[in-house]
Amino acid sequence: MSAQDWIATLLVSAGGVFCVIGAVGLIRMPTFFTRMHAASVIETLGAGLVIAGLMVKAGLSLESGKLAILGLLIFFASPAATHALAKAAWERRREVGRDVGIPPGEDS
Amino acid sequence: MMYLPIIAALLATLALALARAFAGPTVFDRVLAVNTVGTGAMLLLAVLQFLTDRPGYTDLAIVYGLLNLVGTIAILKFLRVGDLGHGGDDGKEARR
Numbered sequence: 001m002s003a004q005d006w007i008a009t010l011l012v013s014a015g016g017v018f019c020v021i022g023a024v025g026l027i028r029m030p031t032f033f034t035r036m037h038a039a040s041v042i043e044t045l046g047a048g049l050v051i052a053g054l055m056v057k058a059g060l061s062l063e064s065g066k067l068a069i070l071g072l073l074i075f076f077a078s079p080a081a082t083h084a085l086a087k088a089a090w091e092r093r094r095e096v097g098r099d100v101g102i103p104p105g106e107d108s
Numbered sequence: 109m110m111y112l113p114i115i116a117a118l119l120a121t122l123a124l125a126l127a128r129a130f131a132g133p134t135v136f137d138r139v140l141a142v143n144t145v146g147t148g149a150m151l152l153l154a155v156l157q158f159l160t161d162r163p164g165y166t167d168l169a170i171v172y173g174l175l176n177l178v179g180t181i182a183i184l185k186f187l188r189v190g191d192l193g194h195g196g197d198d199g200k201e202a203r204r
Contacts, residue, residue, distance in 0.1 A: 005110070009110045012111075012114045012155075013113060013114065015151075016114040016116075016117030016118065017117070019117055019118060019121040019148065019151070020117050020120055020121055020124075022121070022144075023120065023121040023124035023144070024124065026124060026125060026128050026140075026144060027124050027128055032134060032136055032137055032140075035128070035137065035140060039140055039143075039144050042121065042144055042147055042148070046121075046147075046151070047147060047150070047151055050114065050154070050155070051151075051154065054154055054155065054158060057158060058158075063157070063163070063166065066166040066167065066170070069170060070150065070154060070166060070169055070170050070173065073170060073173045073174070074147065074150065074173060077173060077174075077176075077177040078147065078177075080177065080181075081143055081176075081177055081180040081181065082143075084180070084181055084184050085136060085139060085140060085143070085180070085184060088136065088184045088187055088188050089134075089136045091188060092134075092136070092187075
């Protein structure tokens, strides 16, 4: 394996580790907003590192440009979706009067 | 082969997000899990192109990402306003 392959493997593996960490946080966190905090790891570090590793693997080519477009799409679209989700959940929290996402009987 | 571990990690991510989508208690958790599944599917398509050496999977990933954003915003607007054709006033007056 060349140095380019080693760098690509390292970046992609680190991205995969962050994806699994974010998914475990999505399962384990107690309330909705903490779950959203954990899931944002997947969309920033996980996706960014995986796409950066694939761009290193592709080199300077058309595939690399398409991967850059994909990375920019994730970089701009997922914070917009996350902000809309947080605002909708916050409005619902104000209407209900307690935090959303807690199972019934466990809120104090 | 360098792609099999990352494919396994992404499939584990998709399985955990799907478990949260089934389990979880409010509708916002389900929307968050579906959004996460969309991101994971985009990454899986991008890796799959390099695994199979067939061009075109990255284009599918871009289209999937655009549809993912539109779908998430549409579901959230439907939850807040109750009507996808509703315009203006940020949806606050329609519920009260």
